[in-house]
Amino acid sequence: MKKRTVLWFVLLVALGLMYVWHEANRPAPVDWTETFSPEDKIPYGTYVVYHSLPELFPEAVVSMPRVSMTELLEMPEMQDGGIYMFVGHDFLLTEQEGGRLLQWVERGNDLFVAAGNFADTLLDVCALRERIAYKRDTSVLLAGGDTCRRFFPEANYTFFQPDSLFQGQVLGFRDAPVCPDFVVVPYGKGQVWLHANPYAFSNYAALDSVNGDYWFKALSWLPEDKPMVLWDAYASMGREGEQSLLRVLLYYPALRVAWWLVLAVAVFYVLFRAKRRQRPIPVVRPPENGMLEFVRTVSQLYFKQKEHAVIARKQIEFFLGEVRAVWHLPTDRLDGNFARLLAESAGVEEERANELVRLMEMVRETPKVTEFTLRRLMDLTDVFVRKMIDN
Secondary structure, X not given: OHXXXXXXXXXXXXXXXXXXHHHHHOOOOOOOOOOOXXXXXXXXXXXXXXXXXXXXXOOOXXXXXXXXXXXXXXXXXXXXXXXXXXXXXXXXXXXXXXXXXXXXXXXXXEEEEEOOEEOHHHHHHHOEEXXXXXXXXXXXXXXXXXXXXXXXXXEEEEEXXXXXXXXXXXXXXXXXXXXXXXXXXXXXXXXXXXXXXXXXXXXXXXXXXOOOOHHHHHHOOOOOOOOEEEEOOHHHHOXXXXXXXXXXXHHOHHHHHHHHHHHHHHHHHHHHHHHHHOXXXXXXXXXXXXXXXXHHHHHHHHHHXXXXXXXXXXXXXXXXXXXXHHOOOOOOOOOHHHHHHHHHHHOOOHHHHHHHHHHHHHHHHOOOOOHHHHHHHHHHHHHHHXXXXXX
């Protein structure tokens, strides 16, 4: 049995190694995960744009702090002024974070956000509302006519709807000027730049052979004389140093495959061993009342030897013992009162109980008992014994 288990285990390990070898040697599939991480070179990472920022801002120090918004605003570098950049799916802030970030912009700094969903605090300050539409093969256009096509065929897209208090400038739009997706709004001494299409700044868009310079022209609107450019990498990469073992395993394709394979083998092994060790639970039946079978067996033994008197006396002793145990009746005196109580307990006619009492008295006083008397005694006691069983 153990040899078969070892054989199965060796077979599974061999299959696992073959699968890992196959996965390691086949061409890696394109990872279309939308991370927007500045360290990811996959289509929807932002490696190209982030590492090109020194060309756009030659006088600035470019960095990507991986801390929360609250911690970021408390950093000493933030007091020197600069540009805060965010590219991702959602740019959501608490009321406190939004207030502190806007105070930082008000002191003469710039905030650039490219996202599909914006914090209400930011939209209210800019006098904008988000609108979502669905259209095949949308185009992204700058106000000057530069176009970036086919980023996302058959996708929902976001654009802005300025209200009557809007005091900014529309820099780009989707398909038509009525769908602006790139605006700048002055706020205090600084400016807020909002772009509703983060995919336009992905590696996929930046390396497009036709419109790969769209992101460059869009970011060229930002001032070049800022001393610092901060790219928020906290949302896409997490806190710096927060790389758990599981996160590392799931990040690399080969390790990810090996991890899931180990889990599958472990689950299979546990289920297989549990099935092999499982034992059927025996059905415990309640003990059967073998009173009648016992009486019948003993009676047949003595009956074959013609010892009718012995059989009759044994039957009487057995019967009276059951009367005491089941009905709790005194059996020291076999008289009319006992017959009445016996009839009431069994629910039979009192005459039959009287006959049984007389018959038992006769058997006790007579040294010899005929076969007829024995049979009659057995029949009468059998009636009462069955009543005991039924009750």
